[in-house]
Ligand code: HEM
Ligand code: HEM
Ligand code: SF4
């Protein structure tokens with residue numbers, strides 16, 4: 001028997017999509033039965049009370065969590081998001097309902113043994129409810145009490161060899177697309193660098209030392225499967241320098257209808273016979289492709305590597321062999337001064353262990369932003385305030401046309417004094433001798 | 438919220454054990470917080486951090502950025518964690534009686 005009546009939430013058990021309400025109810029039942037005979041370390045009916053408080057929030061159309069919450073584990077300044085219900089008498093099971101961020105493996109590949117290990121800890125010491133995964137990438141353990149935090153941390157680190165993720169004004173948990181593990185578009189090993197840099201910057205991740213949060217994300221190619229360009233202050237996107245590799249026989253096979261365009265992604269609807277000119281050549285944003293006498297050619301010098309032709313004909317067109325990545329900076333959500341996608345900083349950089357070139361860019365940016373960034377100012381905002389030119393200077397990057405989509409239209413141009421013959425010292429008298437008042 | 442009694446003093450605290458009112462801060466509070474924050478003995482270095490946090494808060498109405506705390510005290514962040522195991526926010530600010538850190542923590 002459910003602890004609280006939840007008529008509004010019950011509606012969400014209808015329909016074809018997996019219902020979170022049904023799932024939470026299952027967990028509530030499982031805890032009530034307790035077949036495993038666990039000595040639950042937080043209220044057994046925690047999921048029931050979560051449904052109860054959620055039902056109340058649906059009714060009131062208001063959240064019922066108090067403001068903020070500062071809890072954690074010794075040694076770290078982040079990793080746990082404290083939270084308290086504002087109706088603790090009514091819903092004692094969620095009086096404390098802290099969230100534990102657990103660092104996920106790059107690409108989110110698991111074996112069942114590991115996941116069972118996590119759930120064994122969580123069933124005993126938490127609500128049994130999770131988020132797989134948080135938007136930043138972490139495994140999210142949803143709901144426990146303060147005394148259990150050190151216990152959970154101890155078991156994670158000692159039994160599962162797993163650490164917490166990041167929170168606060170620090171490096172947050174990095175994430176990546178699945179990369180070369182199972183994608184032929186991947187221009188570098190996204191998982192390897194994501195893992196390596198997560199390890200290299202553990203200190204920055206666990207102990208907030210920054211003006212504000214900072215995120216890394218790694219996309220293997222411009223398709224952006226982990227959305228690094230929109231969701232990370234430091235976005236690494238794979239690309240290549242040389243020619244797209246064209247297999248003309250396979251191009252013919254696409255034209256003949258033997259291979260499906262876009263690997264069959266549009267087979268839910270009849271779009272007619274594949275038309276290589278209409279669907280590929282004419283859609284190329286730079287119009288650098290041609291198809292003549294059954295032969296496809298690409299003028300590489302004008303290709304912006306947008307991925308369209310490769311996405312349509314993956315069996316015939318392959319990324320180049322000289323691969324690396326582009327670094328972009330400054331993406332952020334709207335608060336405070338407006339949303340930003342990342343801006344291109346380094347057009348091409350090799351991605352090779354131990355990633356020294358990339359780490360140099362990161363550390364140069366941090367040195368600058370940690371010193372100059374205002375309290376709670378994202379890198380993107382510091383870039384706006386101090387200028388892109390400043391970012392180029394601190395990263396020792398030479399300005400190139402690729403740094404802008406278009407040159408500025410206003411003439412408010414700053415010059416450095418040493419660039420201007422004579423400098424800024426003004427000889428008023430000499431001027432007046434030539435131009436009388 | 439909760440009332441804590443310690444050595445004849447009472448303190449109004451929230452769930453996370455932060456003082457509700459900065460004015461309630463006193464020596465007994467430091468004594469009291471010490472244990473829950475994993476600190477055995479209070480050294481002059483602890484004092485230096487607490488004193489600076491309080492001065493800065495009185496002057497500016499906010500807690501200083503970590504960078505400023507490090508610069509003024511001369512303690513690297515690593516050392517601040519050695520002094521205050523749960524860090525400058527949860528550890529030192531709590532002990533100094535500053536309001537609970539807020540934002541996307
Ligand atoms: C026949 C008389 C004048 C003509 C045709 C004239 C024309 C102009 C023009 C075309 C501009 C540039 C506007 C722009 O860049 O958008 C300008 C700017 C200006 N003029 Fe005049 N002007 C005249 C008289 C004056 C006088 C008498 C004064 C002051 C007492 C004056 C003060 C200024 C100032 C301060 C600016 C702005 C400069 C700046 O924004 O950098 N002008 N004028
Ligand atoms: C202490 C005295 C003054 C100060 C601090 C001052 C300040 C300014 C400032 C900040 C601007 C805007 C500049 C910009 O954004 O491009 C400006 C524009 C201008 N000022 Fe003044 N100003 C002063 C006196 C005067 C006087 C006495 C005149 C005219 C007799 C004058 C005429 C203008 C004109 C015509 C503009 C250009 C407006 C425009 O281009 O839109 N200013 N001034
Ligand atoms: S971003 Fe590119 S490389 Fe990574 S999974 Fe997506 S398509 Fe593949």
Ligand code: SF4
Pocket residue numbers: 283284285286287288289298302303304305306307308309310
């Ligand atoms: S990758 Fe994009 S720009 Fe380059 S040839 Fe293909 S469609 Fe054109």
